Each structure stands twice: as C-alpha cells, then as structure tokens.
Amino acid sequence: MRPEWLDAPLAEPSEKHRQEALNRQGQLTKPPGSLGVLEKIAVDFAGWQNKMMPELESLKVVVFAGDHGVVESGVSAFPQSVTVEMVKNFSRGGAAITVLAKHLEALFEVVDVGTANDPGPLPGVVSSRVGAGTADMSKGAAMDEKQLYAALEAGRQAAIRGNEEGVQLLVGGEMGIGNTTAAAAVGSVLTGLSPALMAGPGTGLDSTGVANKALIIQKAIDENSPDAKDPLSVLRKVGGFELAALSGFYITSAQLGIPILVDGFITTSAALAAVKLRPELADWMLFAHLSEEPGHSALLAAIGGQALVDLEMRLGEGSGAAVAVPLLKMACSLHSEMATFAQAGVSQG
Amino acid sequence: MRPEWLDAPLAEPSEKHRQEALNRQGQLTKPPGSLGVLEKIAVDFAGWQNKMMPELESLKVVVFAGDHGVVESGVSAFPQSVTVEMVKNFSRGGAAITVLAKHLEALFEVVDVGTANDPGPLPGVVSSRVGAGTADMSKGAAMDEKQLYAALEAGRQAAIRGNEEGVQLLVGGEMGIGNTTAAAAVGSVLTGLSPALMAGPGTGLDSTGVANKALIIQKAIDENSPDAKDPLSVLRKVGGFELAALSGFYITSAQLGIPILVDGFITTSAALAAVKLRPELADWMLFAHLSEEPGHSALLAAIGGQALVDLEMRLGEGSGAAVAVPLLKMACSLHSEMATFAQAGVSQG
Numbered sequence: 001m002r003p004e005w006l007d008a009p010l011a012e013p014s015e016k017h018r019q020e021a022l023n024r025q026g027q028l029t030k031p032p033g034s035l036g037v038l039e040k041i042a043v044d045f046a047g048w049q050n051k052m053m054p055e056l057e058s059l060k061v062v063v064f065a066g067d068h069g070v071v072e073s074g075v076s077a078f079p080q081s082v083t084v085e086m087v088k089n090f091s092r093g094g095a096a097i098t099v100l101a102k103h104l105e106a107l108f109e110v111v112d113v114g115t116a117n118d119p120g121p122l123p124g125v126v127s128s129r130v131g132a133g134t135a136d137m138s139k140g141a142a143m144d145e146k147q148l149y150a151a152l153e154a155g156r157q158a159a160i161r162g163n164e165e166g167v168q169l170l171v172g173g174e175m176g177i178g179n180t181t182a183a184a185a186v187g188s189v190l191t192g193l194s195p196a197l198m199a200g201p202g203t204g205l206d207s208t209g210v211a212n213k214a215l216i217i218q219k220a221i222d223e224n225s226p227d228a229k230d231p232l233s234v235l236r237k238v239g240g241f242e243l244a245a246l247s248g249f250y251i252t253s254a255q256l257g258i259p260i261l262v263d264g265f266i267t268t269s270a271a272l273a274a275v276k277l278r279p280e281l282a283d284w285m286l287f288a289h290l291s292e293e294p295g296h297s298a299l300l301a302a303i304g305g306q307a308l309v310d311l312e313m314r315l316g317e318g319s320g321a322a323v324a325v326p327l328l329k330m331a332c333s334l335h336s337e338m339a340t341f342a343q344a345g346v347s348q349g
Numbered sequence: 350m351r352p353e354w355l356d357a358p359l360a361e362p363s364e365k366h367r368q369e370a371l372n373r374q375g376q377l378t379k380p381p382g383s384l385g386v387l388e389k390i391a392v393d394f395a396g397w398q399n400k401m402m403p404e405l406e407s408l409k410v411v412v413f414a415g416d417h418g419v420v421e422s423g424v425s426a427f428p429q430s431v432t433v434e435m436v437k438n439f440s441r442g443g444a445a446i447t448v449l450a451k452h453l454e455a456l457f458e459v460v461d462v463g464t465a466n467d468p469g470p471l472p473g474v475v476s477s478r479v480g481a482g483t484a485d486m487s488k489g490a491a492m493d494e495k496q497l498y499a500a501l502e503a504g505r506q507a508a509i510r511g512n513e514e515g516v517q518l519l520v521g522g523e524m525g526i527g528n529t530t531a532a533a534a535v536g537s538v539l540t541g542l543s544p545a546l547m548a549g550p551g552t553g554l555d556s557t558g559v560a561n562k563a564l565i566i567q568k569a570i571d572e573n574s575p576d577a578k579d580p581l582s583v584l585r586k587v588g589g590f591e592l593a594a595l596s597g598f599y600i601t602s603a604q605l606g607i608p609i610l611v612d613g614f615i616t617t618s619a620a621l622a623a624v625k626l627r628p629e630l631a632d633w634m635l636f637a638h639l640s641e642e643p644g645h646s647a648l649l650a651a652i653g654g655q656a657l658v659d660l661e662m663r664l665g666e667g668s669g670a671a672v673a674v675p676l677l678k679m680a681c682s683l684h685s686e687m688a689t690f691a692q693a694g695v696s697q698g
Contacts (some may be wrong), residue, residue: 029438030445031426031552036641036661038672077380077698085695089378094688096379100424103682203380292385309658311676312385323387326675327660333452339443346434347424349553 001150002232005156006248010280011257015045021046021054027340031349037308041286041328044336048259048284053286053336056329059169059261060107060162061318062249063090063097064155066241067133068178069142070220075181075213077204080133084115085176091122092173093245096315097173100322107165108252113154113241115176120312128154137185137220141237148236148244155248163256169328170253172270173318174242180190180293183269185217185238188294189226190272191302194218198295200265201314232275239273246270252279254284261328263321264291264314270297275303286328289313289320291349351581352498353636354505355597359629360606362396370395370403376689379697386657390635391684396516397608400686405678408518408610409456410509410667411598412439412446413504415590416465416482417527418491419569424530424562426553430483432526433464439524440471445664446522449671456514461496462503462590463496464525477503479590486534486569490586496595497585502596512605518677519602520610521619522667523591526552529642532618534566534587536644538575539621540651543567547644549614550663580625588622596617600626603633610677612670613640613663617648624652635677638662638669 021043026032027221033039045054065087071080078224089095090110093102101108110125112118116133119125134142143151155172162170176182188198195217199210217238224237235244247270253260262271262285275281282303290296290307292314300307308327313320341348368686370392375381379485382388394403400433438444439459442451450457454555459474465482468474479499483491492500504521511519525531529551537547544566548559566587573586584593596619602609609621611634624630633650639645639656641663649656657676662669 028445029435030434030664033665034552035445035668036663038660038662039523051619075361079696079698081698082696085693086378089688089693089695094378094693096377096384096683096687099683100679102686103679113690156537203383274540289498302408308660309676311387311657313383313387314385315379319384323676323679327658330449330452330672330675334445334448337448337451339438339441344434344441344443346438347428347431349428349431 003152006251008255010254010278013283014050017050017052018043020045020052020101024052028338029341029344029346035334038331038334041331054332055336056168056332058167059171059325060165060167061097061101061171061173062158063110063173063175063318064113064242064245065110065115065175066113066126067176068182068240069134069136070138070181070216072136072177073138073216075216076177076202078177080116080177083175084117084119086175087112087115087125088122089120091124095243095317097317097322100319102324104322107167111154111158111245113151113245134240137238138223139218142239143236145236148232151241152248155245156252158250159249159256163258169257169261170266171318171321172246173247173263174246174266174316176240176242179240179242179266181213181217182238182240182243183266184295185220186234186243186273187269187299188217189221189228189234189238190276191298193298200293200295214231217222231273235273243270247274250274251281254281256345260285261321262287263318264316265293265296266316268296272302274276290323291320352501355600355626359541359603359627362632363399366399366401367392368678369401375399376692377687378693378695384683387680387683390680394681403681404685405517405681407516408520408674409514409516410450410520410522411673412459412522412524412667413462413591413594414459414464414524415462416525417531417589418483418485419487419530419565420483420527421485422487424564424565425526425551427526429465429526432524433466433468436461436464436468436474437471440473444666445668446559446666446671449668453674455514460503460507460594462500462594483589486587487565487572488585490573491588492585494585497581499592500593501597504594505601508598508601508605512607518610519607520667520670521595521598521616522612523595523615523665523698525589525591528589528591529617530562530566531587531589531592532615533644534549534569535583535592535622536618537566538570538577538587539625540585540647542647549642549644584622592619596623599623600630605628609634610670611636612667613638613653613665614642614645615665617645621648621651637673641668
C-alpha cells in the first residue's frame with residue numbers, strides 16, 4: 001500500500017522572511033542586484049530558515065548505492081562489481097565525494113539500498129538493503145511494489161537522521177553501475193523525450209555503446225509501459241533502488257523543512273519523479289551543476305530548475321552538488337555580514 | 350623611462366609536473382575526465398607549484414582603488430565620493446570582498462593608487478597614491494608617464510608583498526567609480542571592438558546612460574588616439590591608476606611564479622593589457638567568472654580565457670574571483686587526496 005507519508009504536507013518557505021531578506025539585499029553596500037544568483041540564494045535560505053539573516057553551517061551528504069539488473073545487457077563501461085568496491089572506497093574516504101565532504105566539514109553517510117553483493121557492516125555505511133540489485137528492466141519491472149516502498153522508506157529514514165543531526169541542507173548522491181540507464185529511462189518517460197535524447201555515455205560509453213543503451217531503454221519502456229502520470233510506477237518499473245530512495249529522501253527533507261541541493265543527471269531524474277508526485281517540492285530545491293550527461297538539461301527544464309555551475313563534471317556521487325556548497329555558504333555570509341549603506345556611511349546611487 | 354622589470358622573464362610552469370599530474374588523474378577512482386574542469390585546474394597547479402600533488406592553502410586578495418576624472422562627464426550611477434567611502438568600508442570589513450576574504454581565510458589588502466581624496470592612514474590600506482584620481486580622458490590623457498609607471502610599480506609591490514607572505518594564489522580586485530568606463534575604453538582599443546559593444550551599465554546605468562557612456566569612450570579614443578600595439582600607452586591614455594596597478598600586479602605575480610585568479614570585466618581589461626605586453630602571462634591565469642557586464646566575454650576571448658562560473662555577478666572588488674576560490678581548493682584536494690584504483694581495489698573500466 002502506498003505509504004501515507006508520501007502525501008503528508010511539505011513545510012512552507014516563509015514569504016515574510018523572503019521579503020525581509022530581499023529588502024536587506026537592497027540596502028547592502030553594493031549596486032542592487034550586483035551579487036546576481038548569490039542574492040537569490042540568500043533570499044531562498046531566509047524563506048527556508050524563517051529568518052532574515054540565514055546561515056549555512058551544517059550539512060549532510062547521503063550517497064545511496066544500488067545495483068541494476070539491466071547491466072547484464074551491457075549498458076556500462078564499468079563492471080557491476082564496482083558498485084560495492086566504491087561503497088568500500090566511500091567507507092575508507094578515498095572517493096571524490098568523501099574528499100569533498102571532508103573539505104566541506106559535512107556529515108557523510110552511505111546508504112546501501114541494494115548492491116548486488118552485501119558488503120557487510122562498514123564504517124559510515126547504513127544497510128537498508130531492498131534486494132540484491134534490481135531486476136533487468138528490459139525484461140520486466142525493475143522491482144516490485146514492496147521493494148519500491150522499502151526504497152522510498154530508506155530515503156525517508158536518511159532525511160530523518162539528517163534532521164535529528166540538525167543539518168541545514170541535505171545533499172543526495174548516488175552510486176550504482178548502470179544507474180544512468182535507469183535515470184535516462186525514468187527521465188524519458190517523465191519528460192516524454194525519446195531514449196535517444198536521454199541516453200549518454202555515463203561512465204564512458206562510446207557512441208555505439210550509447211546507441212545500444214538507448215535501444216535497451218526503449219525495450220524496457222516497451223516491455224513495462226510505464227505511465228508518465230504515475231511517477232511511483234515509473235520508478236518501480238524502470239527506476240532503481242537508489243533513485244526511489246532519493247525521491248523519498250527529497251520529499252521527506254521538504255516535509256522536515258530542510259532545503260535540498262540536487263546534484264546531477266541521476267539525482268535530477270529522482271528529483272523530477274518526486275516533483276511530479278509533489279510539485280511544491282521544487283520550492284525546496286537548488287540545482288548545483290549542469291552535468292555533461294546530455295539529458296540533464298531537459299530534466300532540469302522539466303522541473304524549472306537552473307544549475308548554479310557548469311564545470312563539465314559527470315561523476316555523480318553528489319560531487320557536483322558538493323562543489324557548489326561553498327557558493328551557498330558565501331551567499332549566506334554576504335547577506336548576513338555585509339554592511340548596509342547606512343551602517344558604512346556610503347552614498348547610494 | 351619604461352621600467353626594466355616589465356620585460357624580466359616570467360616563471361615557467363613545469364611541463365614535467367603537469368604530465369605527472371595528468372597521469373595521476375587517470376588513476377584516481379572515477380571515470381577518466383569525469384571531474385571536468387576540476388581536473389584541468391589541478392594539473393595547472395601541479396605545473397605552477399612544480400609538484401605532482403599541489404595544494405592551495407594560502408591566498409591573498411588585493412583591491413586596488415583609484416578615481417577617474419571622466420566621472421565628471423556623467424558615466425556612473427554613483428557619485429565619486431563612493432570610492433573613498435568604500436575604501437573605508439573595506440578597512441572596516443563591511444564590503445562584499447572583505448566578507449568573502451574572511452570566509453576564505455585569505456590575506457586581504459587595499460592599495461590606494463589614487464582616490465580623489467586621500468583617506469589618510471586606515472587599517473589594511475596601503476597608500477601608494479599616484480595622484481588624486483586620473484584626468485578626464487575625454488579631454489586628454491588620463492595620466493602622464495610618471496603616473497603610469499608609479500601605478501604599475503604599486504601593483505608590482507603588492508605582488509612582492511604577497512610573495513613575501515608565501516601565498517600560493519593572488520587575486521586582484523578593484524574599486525573606482527567610473528572604472529568600467531576606463532576598462533571599456535582599454536578593452537575597446539585592445540580588441541578593436543566599438544565602445545558601443547564594450548560599454549555596459551556598470552553600477553547601474555539605464556540604456557540612455559550606457560549610450561552616453563559609449564559616446565564619451567569614443568570621444569576619449571578620438572581625443573587620445575591610443576595605439577593598440579602599445580598597451581602601456583593605452584593604459585596611460587584611457588586607463589586608470591588601478592588598471593595599470595593590476596597589470597603590474599599580474600606581470601610581477603607570474604615573474605614570481607604565483608598563479609593569478611582574474612575577477613571580472615575591469616580586472617580582465619587590465620589582464621588583457623598585461624597579456625598584450627607579455628603573452629606568456631596567460632599561462633599563469635585562471636578566469637573566475639563571467640560578469641554581467643556585456644563586454645566581458647569579448648575580453649576573455651581576446652585572452653583565450655574561459656570563465657569558471659557564471660553567477661550573473663557584476664560587483665567587482667574581486668568578488669567574482671573570491672567565490673570561485675573554493676573550486677580551486679577542492680580541485681587540489683580531490684587530486685591529492687582521492688585514492689587510486691590500485692589503492693582502493695576498484696576495478697577499472
């Protein structure tokens with residue numbers, strides 16, 4: 001049965017504090033609007049934190065890991081074993097996202113939602129296994145309803161843990177060989193764009209590989225007939241455990257009043273599914289970067305989101321979100337610490 | 350007499366260490382190239398620091414302040430008094446760049462190269478005054494040769510101070526009501542593009558104001574006939590004290606082997622003048638952001654530089670450079686701290 005919490009109300013950003021922050025921006029010692037996007041970010045945080053002078057001190061990065069049965073059809077440049085190998089690499093701090101999380105002094109957690117092989121207990125890894133990887137979506141549904149709800153719940157619990165730790169921002173990341181295929185399938189169904197427009201090189205396919213990947217996605221869509229108006233069924237039929245977990249993570253985060261920084265292609269596909277379920281969720285999201293994965297811009301457009309930076313990244317893990325975090329911190333610092341024209345005795349234009 | 354140091358050799362980035370770093374990037378636990386621009390930045394720093402594992406721990410931001418006689422012709426939305434008022438605001442820590450420098454734990458200094466009124470001794474402000482603002486370039490040369498060389502020297506001394514403090518990156522910023530007019534004039538002469546393409550709103554002109562600004566720039570160019578092949582004379586005739594200081598700052602920085610992060614429109618015009626003098630200087634430069642000022646992209650193109658981020662900023666002071674600094678730090682951290690495939694036992698694609 002569809003979990004009730006999916007339909008529970010989201011928190012509402014405070015329009016009053018947004019207006020107060022907007023007014024403050026006009027009084028700071030700079031030409032009005034000259035801090036560009038940083039001004040908008042500060043105003044967003046004022047609304048999210050219900051105060052005119054927001055701050056961003058604490059955040060958490062959660063990487064959801066899962067495997068994909070469709071990998072058997074040859075959709076990735078890397079073997080499936082890499083998913084668990086990378087989970088171990090996260091646990092030991094050797095991966096890009098762990099280096100970045102340390103640099104940002106962010107809380108960090110990996111949630112194993114269902115890798116092909118259970119890595120067993122590892123430091124910093126929460127086991128919320130829904131299965132040993134999804135089924136091959138080109139031959140049937142990627143998962144059953146019970147697995148879908150368990151994956152959504154795994155994401156929900158991660159957001160609840162972050163809230164208990166008092167973080168002011170949640171960043172979702174993912175690891176899963178084959179998950180650009182699942183993300184492209186979900187994105188293709190939800191946007192109505194063809195798999196050929198959504199499929200990309202992922203970890204490094206050549207053009208033949210990408211064409212094959214698009215064919216397999218089309219096969220999965222034909223096989224499963226997912227209904228674009230039912231995002232949950234799309235996640236179940238052609239998604240993945242970590243995608244469903246991310247969707248649950250995002251919805252719960254907004255229910256708890258914690259803003260979300262969305263990473264790249266895969267996380268944006270999960271964000272789109274979640275926004276299709278709960279359109280007001282978009283008010284709690286910032287979009288960190290434009291991925292090199294070609295379908296990403298269409299997913300962003302479908303949400304109405306704009307990426308903060310474009311650094312030609314395509315790694316996933318939450319890495320593109322992590323590199324944008326300092327921009328959010330600086331936006332809040334500028335907003336709260338700059339002098340006003342009156343305070344500084346500076347003439348206005 | 351043209352200062353001899355202008356022609357002294359620049360340091361040379363180490364090709365050997367660039368290659369070693371490039372090789373290391375291919376061994377880190379990520380799909381090759383997936384960190385995009387961050388990989389290139391790490392390789393650049395390896396060449397600049399002569400080591401495979403570069404780091405970016407210490408940096409200095411220097412804001413050069415000067416006034417502009419051309420302001421009498423009505424080219425700015427703010428009164429000239431704001432230049433000195435903002436110097437005081439920098440000194441007290443209330444301006445955008447000072448908030449950012451504090452956030453970045455960067456060394457910070459203001460160099461007064463010639464504001465209209467001498468603010469007298471202020472904490473954190475170095476007095477290297479070349480005059481009480483430039484002359485009105487629409488009626489003759491902005492400065493004489495002696496002033497030009499003194500302004501270049503003021504920039505040089507700031508880079509030397511940074512080197513003595515052991516910094517690994519220098520960021521130049523600027524403050525000067527009217528300096529987008531001077532920067533547009535310099536940029537127009539050096540690129541050959543018309544003032545109408547180079548003039549922008551600056552601190553907030555409307556379209557009539559921008560059109561008037563372009564006319565005044567054209568008048569200044571007609572009056573002075575600057576020679577595009579002689580960048581020093583361009584800086585002297587239609588530039589500004591802080592522009593010349595920035596050019597000297599950049600050249601000296603590269604002579605000392607310290608890489609440079611260029612800010613926005615005004616600093617890029619000074620960077621272009623310096624690169625026209627010393628083309629190999631471009632090898633020591635990163636370009637932080639694309640300014641909203643419409644002429645900026647043409648200046649970047651003339652240097653062959655690519656901005657790291659576009660946040661719709663147009664404040665100056667070095668603020669656009671400051672917000673990009675964390676990207677450089679994270680690029681170095683990722684490069685030096687990530688595990689290799691061999692170290693992590695992760696299978697390669």
